[in-house]
Amino acid sequence: xxxxxxxxxxxxNKINKFDGDLAAYFEDLMRRRxxxxxxxxxxxxxxxxxxxxxxxxxxxxxxxVNAYANYLGHRNILPHSYVDLMVKKALxxxxxxxxxxxxxxxxxxIYHPNAKLLESYFNHFKAAPYEKFKAFFGALRGNxxxxxxxxxHATSIELAFANKDAKTVILAYLDILDYQxxxxxxxxxxxVFESLNYESAIDHALVEHLGxxxxxxxxx
Numbered sequence: 001x002x003x004x005x006x007x008x009x010x011x012x013n014k015i016n017k018f019d020g021d022l023a024a025y026f027e028d029l030m031r032r033r034x035x036x037x038x039x040x041x042x043x044x045x046x047x048x049x050x051x052x053x054x055x056x057x058x059x060x061x062x063x064x065v066n067a068y069a070n071y072l073g074h075r076n077i078l079p080h081s082y083v084d085l086m087v088k089k090a091l092x093x094x095x096x097x098x099x100x101x102x103x104x105x106x107x108x109x110i111y112h113p114n115a116k117l118l119e120s121y122f123n124h125f126k127a128a129p130y131e132k133f134k135a136f137f138g139a140l141r142g143n144x145x146x147x148x149x150x151x152x153h154a155t156s157i158e159l160a161f162a163n164k165d166a167k168t169v170i171l172a173y174l175d176i177l178d179y180q181x182x183x184x185x186x187x188x189x190x191x192v193f194e195s196l197n198y199e200s201a202i203d204h205a206l207v208e209h210l211g212x213x214x215x216x217x218x219x220x
Contacts, residue, residue, distance in 0.1 A: 022063045030070065035103045043076040052085045060100040068102070072109060084109045088120075096121055097135065104139040110143050115147050122149035130163045137168065141175050154183045157191055166195035170206070178214045186206070186219040 018025040046093040125136035156172035
């Protein structure tokens with residue numbers, strides 16, 4: 001695309017004619033918009049922003065994710081601030097789970113979540129049932145381009161240990177890049193050590209690593 005798709009008054013008013021049905025509105029938008037000789041549809045950014053403003057339900061959040069994928073698929077790049085609005089709206093309507101795949105695949109989706117927004121998600125999920133927090137942890141684990149919320153790994157270890165999820169305790173520990181700024185305490189290392197399965201096999205490398213980190217953090 002040589003220029004940003006234009007937004008017109010017809011597009012602005014059209015959204016009010018679908019009685020809140022965002023999926024129907026977006027399907028109509030896709031049919032009405034012009035496309036290039038290669039088949040790429042020109043989709044104005046402001047239409048996506050208007051859809052976010054009108055989203056109220058989990059179904060609407062799913063529609064937004066689908067719309068976002070179509071925008072990218074048709075080479076219409078959205079500002080990070082607009083995608084942040086979508087992620088924030090999911091939290092506001094009580095369906096942050098609907099955005100976990102967007103967060104997990106943020107690099108592929110040409111998006112980097114706002115750090116404060118990610119912290120809001122962290123605060124929400126750490127107060128939620130453990131299985132929901134575990135899904136959030138799974139979306140962030142291995143995503144080293146993301147700036148993790150302060151205390152993310154320490155909290156992950158604590159919650160996993162409290163819920164007898166030894167595998168996630170160890171995964172949370174191994175996901176840390178810099179152990180000196182991860183807010184780890186001596187008890188966190190003890191939780192990891194106690195989560196090892198000594199009946200099947202002793203992970204000597206992990207035990208040795210725990211010992212080195214304990215020394216660096218002044219616990220040994």
